[in-house]
Amino acid sequence: PRKTNANANANPNARTIQILEEMGRYYDQMQDSWRTLAYRRAVSTLRKQTTKITTREEASALPFIGSRLAEKIEEIVLTNRLRRLDSTKSDPADQTLRMFLNIYGVGLSQAHKWLQAGHRTLDDLLKHAKLTTNQKIGIDHYTDFTTRIPRDEVAAHASFVRKALHAINPDFQVHTMGSYRRGAITSGDIDLLITAPGVPLSTLQTTVFDVLVPRLFALDFLKVSLASSHGTNHRTADGTKWHGASLLPGTDTWRRIDLLLVPSTELGAAFIYFTGNDIFNRSMRLLASKKGMRLNQRGLFKDVMRGPKRERITEGELVEGESERRIFEVLGVPWREAEERIC
Numbered sequence: 596p597r598k599t600n601a602n603a604n605a606n607p608n609a610r611t612i613q614i615l616e617e618m619g620r621y622y623d624q625m626q627d628s629w630r631t632l633a634y635r636r637a638v639s640t641l642r643k644q645t646t647k648i649t650t651r652e653e654a655s656a657l658p659f660i661g662s663r664l665a666e667k668i669e670e671i672v673l674t675n676r677l678r679r680l681d682s683t684k685s686d687p688a689d690q691t692l693r694m695f696l697n698i699y700g701v702g703l704s705q706a707h708k709w710l711q712a713g714h715r716t717l718d719d720l721l722k723h724a725k726l727t728t729n730q731k732i733g734i735d736h737y738t739d740f741t742t743r744i745p746r747d748e749v750a751a752h753a754s755f756v757r758k759a760l761h762a763i764n765p766d767f768q769v770h771t772m773g774s775y776r777r778g779a780i781t782s783g784d785i786d787l788l789i790t791a792p793g794v795p796l797s798t799l800q801t802t803v804f805d806v807l808v809p810r811l812f813a814l815d816f817l818k819v820s821l822a823s824s825h826g827t828n829h830r831t832a833d834g835t836k837w838h839g840a841s842l843l844p845g846t847d848t849w850r851r852i853d854l855l856l857v858p859s860t861e862l863g864a865a866f867i868y869f870t871g872n873d874i875f876n877r878s879m880r881l882l883a884s885k886k887g888m889r890l891n892q893r894g895l896f897k898d899v900m901r902g903p904k905r906e907r908i909t910e911g912e913l914v915e916g917e918s919e920r921r922i923f924e925v926l927g928v929p930w931r932e933a934e935e936r937i938c
């Protein structure tokens with residue numbers, strides 16, 4: 596079995612991994628997805644090493660570790676710290692920026708605007724900034740939404756939704772996706788995939804948006820919808836997702852919850868996509884494209900027609916959508932349990 600986070604202490608590179616993970620989290624908070632990815636890949640490489648990597652030469656000989664990262668690894672080994680991380684941690688403007696970026700739905704340009712306008716605290720924003728409805732909710736529930744959700748509680752939210760859904764139609768299923776399906780001890784949000792055998796998307800939509808969601812609001816389980824601005828009636832633009840917050844009876848922390856509507860014909864591809872992790876998904880999509888196919892959350896396609904600039908003209912012909920295992924087989928990837936899809 597692959598090493599998981601829990602085993603990091605047994606690794607000779609545990610300290611290096613710890614600091615690089617922290618640096619990766621920093622870049623993630625800064626919404627720098629390119630550097631976040633680079634750090635996560637480097638950590639993944641280091642986890643697989645059985646000896647301690649101490650010099651930049653040793654480090655840069657490893658996959659996914661370039662010269663910059665190799666230098667940092669050497670610095671960590673020599674000094675037991677990383678100056679770049681220490682300086683960023685102590686920079687007040689940087690801290691404020693990251694706090695603003697941690698507000699649900701807030702991006703870099705918005706956060707910079709607030710910083711430039713002189714705002715320094717969440718209270719400043721509430722009192723002096725012009726906020727959208729979602730931003731106001733994100734600030735009011737800043738602590739809630741930035742608190743990790745224990746595994747048991749994710750399961751309890753899923754059970755609550757499942758019970759309400761079965762009261763409407765017992766054929767419907769609720770599957771818990773995301774980090775939970777990968778076996779995580781805590782999750783950032785709750786990802787619930789809703790499907791039913793042979794039921795088309797339009798019926799899923801009616802059941803979920805018109806019956807289930809209103810009922811969950813009436814039960815005081817759902818607290819707010821956080822639909823994108825393009826959505827109508829609390830749905831996202833394509834009508835396959837619902838974003839919001841839920842509260843388990845007897846608790847006092849609002850949790851971020853996503854409902855994902857998937858027709859059974861697309862179940863396998865959706866299972867792969869919503870299980871992740873995102874790096875695993877990238878590698879599967881890359882593999883598909885190397886084999887002249889295309890993988891997305893709806894299926895695995897072949898014979899995708901492309902124009903002169905490699906832009907897609909047609910979706911291509913569906914090879915497989917329903918079976919997760921079959922998609923692995925067609926791609927020639929040995930089956931990996933969800934818990935093993937941590938890259």
Ligand code: DCP
Pocket residue numbers: 772773774775781782783784785786868869870871872873876
């Ligand atoms: N996903 C992806 N690429 C993205 C966002 C999401 O492939 N840019 C897929 C993989 C994720 C899944 O969707 O595992 C769910 O997305 P989340 O953002 O909820 O991420 P996780 O559930 O993996 O982690 P967390 O515990 O932080 O929610």
Ligand code: MG
Pocket residue numbers: 772773774782783784785786
């Ligand atoms: Mg999630």
Ligand code: MN
Pocket residue numbers: 773784785786853
């Ligand atoms: Mn999610």
